[in-house]
Amino acid sequence: MTAVTSGIPAQTRTDTTGPVLQLRDAGVRVGGRTLWSGVQLSIAAGEFTAVLGPNGVGKSTLIKAALGLQPLAEGEIRVLGGAPGQAGRRVGYLPQRRSFDASLRIRGTDIVGLGLDGDRWGVPLPVPERFSPKRRAARARIAEVIELVGATKYAHRPIGQCSGGEQQRLLIAQALCRKPEILLLDEPLDSLDLPNQAAVAALIGRICREERVSVIMVAHDVNPILGYLDRVVYLAEGGAATGTPQEVITSETLTRLYGTPVEVLRTSDGRLVVVGQPEAPARHTDRHTPGAVAAAAAPAAEGAGRAAG
Numbered sequence: 001m002t003a004v005t006s007g008i009p010a011q012t013r014t015d016t017t018g019p020v021l022q023l024r025d026a027g028v029r030v031g032g033r034t035l036w037s038g039v040q041l042s043i044a045a046g047e048f049t050a051v052l053g054p055n056g057v058g059k060s061t062l063i064k065a066a067l068g069l070q071p072l073a074e075g076e077i078r079v080l081g082g083a084p085g086q087a088g089r090r091v092g093y094l095p096q097r098r099s100f101d102a103s104l105r106i107r108g109t110d111i112v113g114l115g116l117d118g119d120r121w122g123v124p125l126p127v128p129e130r131f132s133p134k135r136r137a138a139r140a141r142i143a144e145v146i147e148l149v150g151a152t153k154y155a156h157r158p159i160g161q162c163s164g165g166e167q168q169r170l171l172i173a174q175a176l177c178r179k180p181e182i183l184l185l186d187e188p189l190d191s192l193d194l195p196n197q198a199a200v201a202a203l204i205g206r207i208c209r210e211e212r213v214s215v216i217m218v219a220h221d222v223n224p225i226l227g228y229l230d231r232v233v234y235l236a237e238g239g240a241a242t243g244t245p246q247e248v249i250t251s252e253t254l255t256r257l258y259g260t261p262v263e264v265l266r267t268s269d270g271r272l273v274v275v276g277q278p279e280a281p282a283r284h285t286d287r288h289t290p291g292a293v294a295a296a297a298a299p300a301a302e303g304a305g306r307a308a309g
């Protein structure tokens with residue numbers, strides 16, 4: 001697989017001393033198979049980037065590479081100027097959706113709190129909170145992120161009794177607890193109904209813009225986030241393309257990537273529909289909507305169709 005890289009850099013919102021995530025001629029092999037190679041990518045601080053492509057192409061693997069969990073087979077990856085896995089709490093991560101059993105009694109606030117002290121399991125020391133500035137600060141931060149994601153009303157409930165959208169907001173709050181500079185989100189809209197997809201997309205867009213967190217999000221459908229995106233990384237078996245959504249999600253670029261005629265249509269309400277997109281790589285378990293027009297499966301998000309970038 002080789003890379004096709006747009007020559008036009010995406011618009012950046014912030015003054016930055018350097019890219020928050022950079023890949024140079026990067027390639028990954030898993031199970032003896034090259035997933036992608038020759039990928040060039042440079043993401044600036046405060047940008048909202050989507051990682052798109054068919055099932056099994058290696059989108060989650062790109063996130064794992066950024067976390068330092070998947071070594072590259074070739075090239076280089078830098079995260080906040082250093083080796084991946086070295087940035088610690090400066091990187092927040094929300095893995096692919098977990099569902100909580102309806103009988104789970106742990107409260108939303110406790111789930112969020114794991115974002116602060118998930119690496120220190122156990123019963124806290126019996127020090128009253130008023131004598132522990134650290135515990136007071138932790139409680140304040142938890143309340144702050146819960147408010148930020150709009151979950152104050154239900155955060156005290158057992159997580160198993162929260163809806164899918166409520167659970168996802170609480171998990172986003174968990175990932176934000178340590179004030180990360182980069183937020184890596186792996187299909188956070190998966191399994192949500194259409195109104196919740198639009199609402200959670202709007203929330204992530206707001207966090208990116210107002211909290212100045214660089215968001216890198218794997219998405220199966222670009223439409224709910226289209227209005228918030230600065231940049232797209234599109235992986236396909238024939239290569240990888242990076243650039244603004246307008247540069248990358250075009251008939252010409254996708255036809256080149258897939259090596260077969262693909263047409264990108266824009267509906268009157270601003271959604272993008274990809275027609276002729278080949279099936280996913282065969283070795284992968286397909287959890288998603290298969291077929292040529294999967295990108296049309298979601299509604300236009302709030303703001304979708306606005307100029308991105």
Ligand SMILES: Nc1ncnc2c1ncn2[C@@H]1O[C@H](COP(=O)(O)OP(=O)(O)OP(=O)(O)O)[C@@H](O)[C@H]1O
Nearest residue numbers: 030031054055056057058059060061062283284287
């Ligand atoms: N440790 C591993 N060993 C072997 N194969 C792996 C390993 N991890 C991932 N794979 C395979 O690599 C491919 C890419 O997986 P990945 O989860 O990155 O794809 P994806 O694009 O995120 O897919 P989806 O959209 O379905 O979530 C898949 O075929 C997967 O089965």
